[in-house]
Amino acid sequence: MDDIQSLIDDLRFGAENGADAELLERAADKIQELVADLGDADAMTEYWMKKTEWIKCSERLPENEGRYLAIFYEEMIIDFGYYRPSVGWCEQGSTHWMPLPDAPEVEE
Numbered sequence: 001m002d003d004i005q006s007l008i009d010d011l012r013f014g015a016e017n018g019a020d021a022e023l024l025e026r027a028a029d030k031i032q033e034l035v036a037d038l039g040d041a042d043a044m045t046e047y048w049m050k051k052t053e054w055i056k057c058s059e060r061l062p063e064n065e066g067r068y069l070a071i072f073y074e075e076m077i078i079d080f081g082y083y084r085p086s087v088g089w090c091e092q093g094s095t096h097w098m099p100l101p102d103a104p105e106v107e108e
């Protein structure tokens with residue numbers, strides 16, 4: 001985050017010292033807007049994790065063999081994971097998991 005703020009400061013310094021001021025100022029404003037959105041994304045991710053039934057792998061693992069929804073790595077890649085109690089996750093890097101939801105009822 002400090003690197004981003006440094007870039008914003010450099011762009012504004014360039015604008016104050018004769019570079020294409022309008023272009024540099026727009027770039028600095030856009031970067032600042034994106035950084036603010038990133039903060040909101042972190043808050044949304046935290047809220048979403050609390051509102052769902054995600055279980056940290058470090059706290060508990062599935063008891064039964066089967067397919068589960070899993071979050072891989074810290075990049076929040078959500079995919080199916082297959083777990084075997086005797087082996088662990090078939091896919092590497094799972095940080096959270098949850099049972100698959102029930103299928104929707106089909107109306108006839």
